Amino acid sequence: MSNTNQVGNEKGKSRNIFSVDSVVSEGIEAFVPLVIGQLSDQKGEEDSTRLKLKWLKLARNKIAPAYKVRSATKMPLVRNRLINKAYAEMYFSDPGTFKWAGLAAFASHSIGSNMETLLDVSFFSTATLLMSFGTAWPILPLSSEVKKLFEGLAHGNKLIFADMYWQHLAYREGGIEELEKVYLQGDLDEKIFHVWQMLDEGKKTNNQELIWQANIDLLEREQKDIIQPALYDGPENQLIWKLISGTHSTLRILVYSPVPEETELFRDCVPGGNLANVKDRWEWCIKGIMPAWRSYETHNQKKVKGLLKSITS
DSSP: OHHHHHHHGGGGOOOOTTOHHHHHHHTGGGGSOSSSGGGBOTTSOBOTTOHHHHHHHHHHHHHGGGGGOOOTTHHHHHHHHHHHHHHHHHHHHOTTTOHHHHHHHHHHHHHHHHHHHHHOGGGOOHHHHHHHHTTSSOSTTHHHHHHHHHHHHHHHHHHHHHHHHHHHHHHHHHHHHHHHHHHHTTOSOHHHHHHHHHHHHHHHHTOHHHHHHHHHHHHHHIIIIIIIIIIIOSHHHHHHHHHHHTOOSSOOSSOBOSSTTOOOBHHHHSTTOOTTSHHHHHHHIIIIIHHHHHHHHHHOHHHHHHHHHHHHO
């Protein structure tokens, strides 16, 4: 898929997220490569006929204020809060359809909390790190690993939004017909287009099984195609996530379900698993997170809306 490759390739860029220059040079334009790839013509100029570009720009506008923040540590947090709000607003616009967006709002909020925890580097004393990791990880490199985790979470948060939000926006405003036009222009993968067709059929026929399965398929794309290469791939990432996966005391990074009031941890659902292993993580998603989200969202609509309003206010 064109936009999957476009998004995935960003992971190869090496940036120090704690450098002001890195944030300033990234800029808002980095969210949508307007002059590179499938969305430009043969002269390398913007191709205004590509509908995907229209929706990408509208999605980009949602987080544009964050790029006015010069602080290298504050900018990703501001962007995170804007992403949370965008997801929540999408869910509120059609709760019966946009199940992924509702869960994504809670998950992104959790990511923001994780990032804030990682920023408080002073919190991670040698004793604390030893308590979390034991002697499995050398102490000296840990401060750099904390920074890498912060960068990875921030980058992954942006990538998921960049890939998923414009699709929701296009479907909400233009229906399946709009996404079909994008697909016919070659800017939407056939597999994900079929997922949207399933969701559309479920919405039109009030078929809850189709609606939920389509939203599960959207989550699968997020986890396997977008976030895996950005955050988890590579031997170093595999090691540190393996350590985190079994550590639920201090570094509480992505080991708790994003579903409100859900107490099952990653290691409860996948004993001995590794968050960096897509098979293990997907097992948690399919056996733990999504069933819990479906149950909670179905039976606690008032709570869901109240919680989403509280985290986006």
